[in-house]
Structure formats: structure tokens, C-alpha cells
Amino acid sequence: MTYRFKVEALYLLGFSLDLINMFIANVAYPAMATDLGASVQQLAWVGNAYMLGLALVIPLALWLSVRWGERRLLCVSLASFTLGALLASQASTITGLIGWRFLQGLGGGLLIPVGQALAYRHCPPADRARMTARIMAVALLVPALAPTLGGFLVTAGSWRSVLLVSVPPGLAALALAATWIRAESRPSQDFSLDVAGLLLGSLGIGLLLVSLSLLTDAASRPAGVVAAVAATVVLLGYARASARARHPVLQWSLLRHASLRTAMLIYLLVPGTFIGTQLVATLRLHQLGYSAEAIGMLMVPWACASAVAIAITRHVVTRVGPRVLLTFGMLFQSAGIASLPWVGAAQPVFAAFAFVLMGLGGSLCSSTAQILAFQRLSPDEMLAGSSLWNINRQLSFCLVAAVLACVLGVLSVSLAQAAFALTLWLASTLTLLPMLLIWRLPPASLSLNEHPT
Known part of the structure; x- marks a missing residue:
């Protein structure tokens, strides 16, 4: 088994886990609402919290990979993701569930950019069309099958099974990352973290996602407009800070x-x-x-x-x-x-x-x-x-x-x-x-x- 195959297989497994957690939970919302006494807006944040975690941690992928190395970063990411899934499945309140979903997102947000970069780096340009076809096959099958699997799990067990289903493949991916991925050399030059850019970018993305959530409901739309304006101001500030930074969190x-x-x-x-x-x-x-x-x-x-x-x-x-x-x-x-x-x-x-x-x-x-x-x-x-x-x-x-x-x-x-x-x-x-x-x-x-x- 070649190293290129191992890297690609691990990336596809991590990509599948990310997609499962984006699409499988929707069918469990009614059961969650009944069991946890959650409102519609609270239920929306079961998905939004996961998305927010993803969006906030992705800009850190480059800096963390330089500081820790890609193998260690993948292992920490998979461990956080799997722990978040386990704790979310045991949540006794909607607030706890949202919090653990956020932790899942923080872990899952590093799986894709780091795994994707490894896969494309070790794939010759002439073969990338075929690898992309395999990636797109996963992107096609998982969203189509995840809701069906989720519906079966809710009917046969409970909504907790929908979240718990990610734990076994998460542990398997963690074991594979620890044994398959090489400890590749890291850049020797100084790579300082753009703290101002990170804070402004994270706040801007967070406000943007909050505004998108609020704008979908007529009653909360005025608050959504305020949040959208605030997000725009903060992101403009981020753009100015990023232009001056030596190592911006996202390399625009x-x-x-x-x-x-x-x-x-x-x-x-x-x-x-x-x-x-x-x-x-x-x-x-x-x-x-x-x-x-x-x-x-x-x-x-x-x-x-x-x-x-x-x-x-x-x-x-x-x-x-x-x-x-x-x-x-x-x-x-x-x-x-x-x-x-x-x-x-x-x-x-x-x-x-x-x-x-x-x-x-x-x-x-x-x-x-x-x-x-x-x-x-x-x-x-x-x-x-x-x-x-x-x-x-x-x-x-x-x-x-x-x-x-x-x-x-x-x-x-x-x-x-x-x-x-x-x-x-x-x-x-x-x-x-x-x-x-x-x-x-x-x-x-x-x-x-x-x-x-």
C-alpha cells in the first residue's frame, strides 16, 4: 500500500465524517426538540454551532501545522472531533448539546484542510482529476445516504444514536493517522500568529453566521440586519489588519x-x-x-x-x-x-x-x-x-x-x-x-x- 494511497484514504474518511455530521442531524431535530424541550431557533444552532466551529478553526490550520506538524495536528483534530461526538450524544440539555457540537466543529474544521493539502501534495497534477472524482463521489454519496441512515437510527433507537454513529469511524481514523502519516519536516523559519487578524476574522465570521441565522426568520430579521452590518465592519477591519500582517491567518x-x-x-x-x-x-x-x-x-x-x-x-x-x-x-x-x-x-x-x-x-x-x-x-x-x-x-x-x-x-x-x-x-x-x-x-x-x- 503506497503512502499516497494511505494519505488519500485518510482524507476521504475524514471528509466523510465531516459530511455525515453536516447532513445526518437534520432528521433527528423533532426527537431532540421533544426530549430536550428545544425551540426551533435552538435546534437551528445544533447545526450552526458545528458550522461555526469549522469556520473559526480553519484559519488556524496553517499556523498549527507549522507549530505541531501535520500528523500531530490530525490526531488532535480527530480526538477532539470524536470526543465532541461522544459528549454530544450524552447531552442532557440543548445548551450542552450545542456546546459539544461546537467542539466537534473545532475538531472537524482541521480534518479537511490538512487532509486535503496532504492528499493533493502527494498526488501528481496529471492524476488529480481522478482523485477529484473519488472526492466528489464521497461528496455525492454521503449527503444522499446520511439522512436515510439518520432516519433509521432515530426510528430504531434515539436521536443520540445519530451523533454516536461518528465515534467508531472517528476512533478508526485516529488510529490510522497515528500509524500511517509520516512526521514530515516543518519550515524552520519563524511563523508568528497574526493574533489581530485571528480575532477579527473569527469575530467577523461568527457575526456573519449569526446574522444568517437571524435573517431567515421575519421576527428576528432586524437583529439579523444589525449583525450583518457589524460583521461587515469587523471583516473590513480584518482585511486591513491582514494586509499589514507578515503571516496572515488566511493567505488571501x-x-x-x-x-x-x-x-x-x-x-x-x-x-x-x-x-x-x-x-x-x-x-x-x-x-x-x-x-x-x-x-x-x-x-x-x-x-x-x-x-x-x-x-x-x-x-x-x-x-x-x-x-x-x-x-x-x-x-x-x-x-x-x-x-x-x-x-x-x-x-x-x-x-x-x-x-x-x-x-x-x-x-x-x-x-x-x-x-x-x-x-x-x-x-x-x-x-x-x-x-x-x-x-x-x-x-x-x-x-x-x-x-x-x-x-x-x-x-x-x-x-x-x-x-x-x-x-x-x-x-x-x-x-x-x-x-x-x-x-x-x-x-x-x-x-x-x-x-x-
């Missing part, structure tokens, strides 16, 4: 690579828009009389189409180039979203076709963007680039969803009859926005044929 200078900044924008506006669309579509289909089971089953054709898209990307991206695949992907997803307002009460096949288009288009874009993001980074830039990529990834999962939820809420008051259609057509338009950028960039900036030495 890497955005000089057109491939990385383009990939980040695509991930924000294509997979990110799908997450928001899924929320709006679920509400619309429920209004039309579709059962929860019928709505959940629409992810099956989505997953099948996504699998086809990942296979297509793997085999043709180096021949036709990222620009062509990204264009077709955006067009397919946009068409799928735009068709949702026309789905009727007894048209499950039409609804499934819309999800096929979204799965095909979204995965063409996400798998191509994943390849493109790391294509121009040197081995020394991999970890810093991975931190940027994963901060963007986490925010993508909630930012556009919050915007679309706010738009739907406002339109439901002023234009109730057309609220769902207008919101979905806005989502369709957002999906197409990156196309304006990718066709303005010089072809060489998105080429997969040149690599850093």
Missing part, C-alpha cells in the same frame, strides 16, 4: 491565481445556490401536497445524475478544458431550477427531471472547480489554499440559502402568489453569474496543462 494573496478565485466563486454560486434552492423547493413541494418521503426521494435522481457528471468530468476535463464543462454545468443547473415553478401537484416525474438537471449541472461545476482550485498551487501553497477553499465551502452552504430564504420571506408578504417562482428564478440567475467571469478570463488562466514546478 493566493487569490492572485485566477484558477483558485474562479473556482471559489463557482462553488459559492453553483453548489451554494443548489443548497438554497433545495430549501425553497422543499417548501414549495410540501405546499403542493408532496410527502416528506416523496421530496426526499428526489435526491435519488439527483445523485444518479451527479454520478454521471463526475464520470464525465474525470474523463473529458483534460481534453475539452474546464471552461466548456463549467458552462454546460451552469446552464443545466439553471434550467433545472427555472423549471421548478412549473412543477404541479401530481407531476413527480417532472420534478425528478428538474433534479436530474440540477444534479448533472451542479456536479459538472463542483467537480471541475475542485480540480481547478488546486491546479496552479505549489506544494508549499497547498495547505494555505486548502484553508481558503474550505472557508469558502462552509460559507457557501449557508450564505446563498440565507439570501434566498430572506427573499422568499419578503416576497411572501408583498407578492404571495408569485413568491416561490420569483425566488427560484433568482436562484436560476445566480447560477449563471460565474459564466460572465470565465469567458472574460484568458484561456491560459484556466488551462490544466501548465503546473507549478
Whole structure:
């Protein structure tokens, strides 16, 4: 078994654990509410606390890896994640549950950037399309299967089983990290921590996530606006501090690579828009009389189409180039979203076709963007680039969803009859926005044929 295979296998296991914890808990919310006496907003923070932990610790990945080394950092991260899962499963109050989920997020936030940087560093550029296909297969299967597994565990046991399920694979990953990962050499130069940048960035991201949570509810929307303004001010302060820092917590200078900044924008506006669309579509289909089971089953054709898209990307991206695949992907997803307002009460096949288009288009874009993001980074830039990529990834999962939820809420008051259609057509338009950028960039900036030495 080669070292490259071990590194990739460990990263995929850590990635799976992260995805399981992002998607499995939703089905357990009703049981949590009954057992712990939690409100809807408190339940939302069961997921938000995990996301907040992820977002706050990812900027520390580069500094911690220099101070501790990647093997030790992975072991500490996996131990914290697994301990958080165990303690969360035993929580007796909603406050305790939220706190332990935050600890889980702090551990999980380091698994992805460190593991991803290791995997890409040890994978030759010519083989990265195939590795990305395997990563995207995990990103496809886990979100599709985790809610089903969670529903079974809640029915057969309790909501605690949903959180406890992460403990055995977490312990297995910890053992593998300790035995498989080499103690690689660390940079000898001084690498001081940008404390001001860390505090401002953490506070800004925290305020942003709080504002997104508040903005989704009409009653708390004014407070959400205040939090959003405060987040903007703090993040502007962070930008100024980061520009002056010798070693900023996030190396924004890497955005000089057109491939990385383009990939980040695509991930924000294509997979990110799908997450928001899924929320709006679920509400619309429920209004039309579709059962929860019928709505959940629409992810099956989505997953099948996504699998086809990942296979297509793997085999043709180096021949036709990222620009062509990204264009077709955006067009397919946009068409799928735009068709949702026309789905009727007894048209499950039409609804499934819309999800096929979204799965095909979204995965063409996400798998191509994943390849493109790391294509121009040197081995020394991999970890810093991975931190940027994963901060963007986490925010993508909630930012556009919050915007679309706010738009739907406002339109439901002023234009109730057309609220769902207008919101979905806005989502369709957002999906197409990156196309304006990718066709303005010089072809060489998105080429997969040149690599850093």
C-alpha cells in the first residue's frame, strides 16, 4: 500500500465524517426538540454551532501545522472531533448539546484542510482529476445516504444514536493517522500568529453566521440586519489588519491565481445556490401536497445524475478544458431550477427531471472547480489554499440559502402568489453569474496543462 494511497484514504474518511455530521442531524431535530424541550431557533444552532466551529478553526490550520506538524495536528483534530461526538450524544440539555457540537466543529474544521493539502501534495497534477472524482463521489454519496441512515437510527433507537454513529469511524481514523502519516519536516523559519487578524476574522465570521441565522426568520430579521452590518465592519477591519500582517491567518494573496478565485466563486454560486434552492423547493413541494418521503426521494435522481457528471468530468476535463464543462454545468443547473415553478401537484416525474438537471449541472461545476482550485498551487501553497477553499465551502452552504430564504420571506408578504417562482428564478440567475467571469478570463488562466514546478 503506497503512502499516497494511505494519505488519500485518510482524507476521504475524514471528509466523510465531516459530511455525515453536516447532513445526518437534520432528521433527528423533532426527537431532540421533544426530549430536550428545544425551540426551533435552538435546534437551528445544533447545526450552526458545528458550522461555526469549522469556520473559526480553519484559519488556524496553517499556523498549527507549522507549530505541531501535520500528523500531530490530525490526531488532535480527530480526538477532539470524536470526543465532541461522544459528549454530544450524552447531552442532557440543548445548551450542552450545542456546546459539544461546537467542539466537534473545532475538531472537524482541521480534518479537511490538512487532509486535503496532504492528499493533493502527494498526488501528481496529471492524476488529480481522478482523485477529484473519488472526492466528489464521497461528496455525492454521503449527503444522499446520511439522512436515510439518520432516519433509521432515530426510528430504531434515539436521536443520540445519530451523533454516536461518528465515534467508531472517528476512533478508526485516529488510529490510522497515528500509524500511517509520516512526521514530515516543518519550515524552520519563524511563523508568528497574526493574533489581530485571528480575532477579527473569527469575530467577523461568527457575526456573519449569526446574522444568517437571524435573517431567515421575519421576527428576528432586524437583529439579523444589525449583525450583518457589524460583521461587515469587523471583516473590513480584518482585511486591513491582514494586509499589514507578515503571516496572515488566511493567505488571501493566493487569490492572485485566477484558477483558485474562479473556482471559489463557482462553488459559492453553483453548489451554494443548489443548497438554497433545495430549501425553497422543499417548501414549495410540501405546499403542493408532496410527502416528506416523496421530496426526499428526489435526491435519488439527483445523485444518479451527479454520478454521471463526475464520470464525465474525470474523463473529458483534460481534453475539452474546464471552461466548456463549467458552462454546460451552469446552464443545466439553471434550467433545472427555472423549471421548478412549473412543477404541479401530481407531476413527480417532472420534478425528478428538474433534479436530474440540477444534479448533472451542479456536479459538472463542483467537480471541475475542485480540480481547478488546486491546479496552479505549489506544494508549499497547498495547505494555505486548502484553508481558503474550505472557508469558502462552509460559507457557501449557508450564505446563498440565507439570501434566498430572506427573499422568499419578503416576497411572501408583498407578492404571495408569485413568491416561490420569483425566488427560484433568482436562484436560476445566480447560477449563471460565474459564466460572465470565465469567458472574460484568458484561456491560459484556466488551462490544466501548465503546473507549478
